[in-house]
Amino acid sequence: MKKSYLILTLCLATLMFSCKKDNEAAPDVNLSVKGETMTAKVNTKVAFSAGTNNGKGFNHQWKLDGKVVSTAYNFDFIPTQAGTYVIEYTASNNVGAFSHKYTVTVPVPVVAITPNSTKFITTVFEYLPAPGQFINESLGSLAGAQKIIGDVSQTGLVSLGGFGGYIIFGFDHSVVNNTGADLAIYGNPIGGTTPWAEPGIVMVSQDVNGNGKPDDEWYELAGSEYNNPLTIKNYEITYTNPKGFANVSWMDNQGNSGTYDVNNFHKHNFYPEFAPDQEKLTLKGTLLPSTWGKNGSIFINNAFSLGYTDSWSIDDDYATKRYNSFDLDWAVDKTGKKIALNTIDFVKVYTGQREKGNTLLGEISTEVKGAMDLGIK
CATH class of the missing domain: 2.60.40.10 (Immunoglobulins)
Known part of the structure; x- marks a missing residue:
């Protein structure tokens, strides 16, 4: 009887377990x-x-x-x-x-072009020049930087100072990457037998985080000298504030040092007095080779063939257009890899040469007069 009861119990347990499994x-x-x-x-x-x-x-x-x-x-x-x-x-x-x-x-947020959109700059986001002869004057001030907003026939002119000095601006819409040139940037270069170029490198950025601020990744628009063996990538220079009318000393990440020299035409501190740091200023970018020289007794600074602003570029036909043009298809990332951009929202221009010039003419410093979206006719 005891054995039969045990067998019955095991059978019931097995049956219950099987039912439970079947229900799960x-x-x-x-x-x-x-x-x-x-x-x-x-x-x-x-x-x-x-x-x-x-x-x-x-x-x-x-x-x-x-x-x-x-x-x-x-x-x-x-x-x-x-x-x-x-x-x-x-x-x-x-x-x-x-x-x-x-x-x-x-997708990257896009601010669409409307019938009310303007082809000219509507916002200057940031202006931080390197030391230079026009800095702390109207041509090199925060108020002066705002004057490049609007129609280039009526705008002012802003100096970026020596190497690395920059300005960041944008439009009231996203600039579309169309076939051919997309951006026009205006400066004040001179051509002919006494050329005077002050080449500025152009970078662009997309508003990938949609906050309306230029705090996203930047891409260089690679010009004719991007692969020049004399061009230095990832260049850094640090300027020291002399705290008065005196030469501005600098050191770079290549082990070099030197000065930007004051002159008697601009008797003031060349270091930007509105820079956040009034002790030292470090600026970074791609350093273009110097084109400083003489044509007889006249000092000159030759233009590069293509891809830089404030430059009387032959391949860009500056003589006819009176501006430098830029194609968004030239964009490369910090490793040199080409980047496909359908639109951009921010433009940065900075002085691409580190050339002190002389006390008669001053340093090579890119000037910007304005810009235009070539996609809007």
């Missing part, structure tokens, strides 16, 4: 967002969630680009910048698991 199953998931690919917008929420089809619960896990971001039933995705993101959801219980992967494309 892997998660039966109902996703709120179907499909595998989708497009989203910068700084705009996309709500993902997972429910159950059979009333039975399970564990949740959400990963963003391989990192766990939620173990709740839902995940709110708010992309802070343009790019391609992978979101993977996994549901699991003691029996099995269910996974689903989304590929989310977030």
